[in-house]
Amino acid sequence: MLMLSKHLPSTRTLQCYLAVAQELNFRRAAELLNMSQPPLSRQIKGLEDLLRVQLIVRDTHRVSLTTAGEAFKDEAHRVLLALDAAVAGVKADCHDDDAATVRMGLTSVINHSLMPGLNALVTDPAFTGGRALERAWSKRLVERVRSGELDLAIVGDIATPADDLAVETVGSEPMIVVLPASHPAAAQAEVDLAALGAMPLFWFSRTDNPAYYDKCERSFRDFGYAAPRRLEPKDFTMLLAQVAAGEGVALCPQSMQATSRIGVAYRALPPALARLLSIDVQVVSRAHETRGAVRDKVGTIRAALAGKPT
Incomplete structure (x- = not known):
């Protein structure tokens, strides 16, 4: 009717x-x-x-x-x-060019250029179809997949999805410390959270990623880390500028250290803590996806990255 x-x-x-x-x-x-x-x-x-x-x-x-x-x-x-x-x-059911078009997103939280397997995919015209992947925060990309504006997205450690999304973990990205180069702990190759003292930690809002936020909070409690928090700026270069000015310290994915800044030092965390704070790299698509082209892209990412540290 x-x-x-x-x-x-x-x-x-x-x-x-x-x-x-x-x-x-x-x-x-x-x-x-x-x-x-x-x-x-x-x-x-x-x-x-x-x-x-x-x-x-x-x-x-x-x-x-x-x-x-x-x-x-x-x-x-x-x-x-x-x-x-x-x-x-x-x-x-269509067989025109639009049916083969897959709209993809890539989280801006990680620097794919330092992740060989991922970088090889997202810079390969055969994989991207000659189109640039949309770059945004993971939460934004997930919403765009959910709304149908993207077909799939490579994101970082999102919350457990609802029934309308399929999420597959394909790698892991360790976290490192970002601190002023003048900080005493910068003289060490590996920095424990205790060495940062009470210096403010630039950190994200829980609403941006509740699952990862809670995971980190549990780790901070286990290691007795309770520094005051400052909301981190969305722009990474602005964050580095504030760290260089001595306004606080930060944690970031290891791949982001490719962004250099005078007055800033990147240092590794102790292995046990680095594992606890690591960011899972995930592929998100709609749960009931029927298009073969989208499923093929997910399979390509899985084959290139699954089971291999990124």
């Missing part, structure tokens, strides 16, 4: 609602959707007006879902999953 109704929300409205329901924060939801907060708020109000029910409770302190909001979150998620599967199925 043909359904023509002005009383159905658009897929964009559903995506806006799910972003807010997931983040429980309008600012972060707007960032995920690459839009400003006012139009996002209008989308939510329009949806509530359409349904004639309150879905979200919002005040100056917190955002939460009503009972109806929780139920609608699950239904909206199923609708978008079904639509995604339908679109993927149609594409799988």
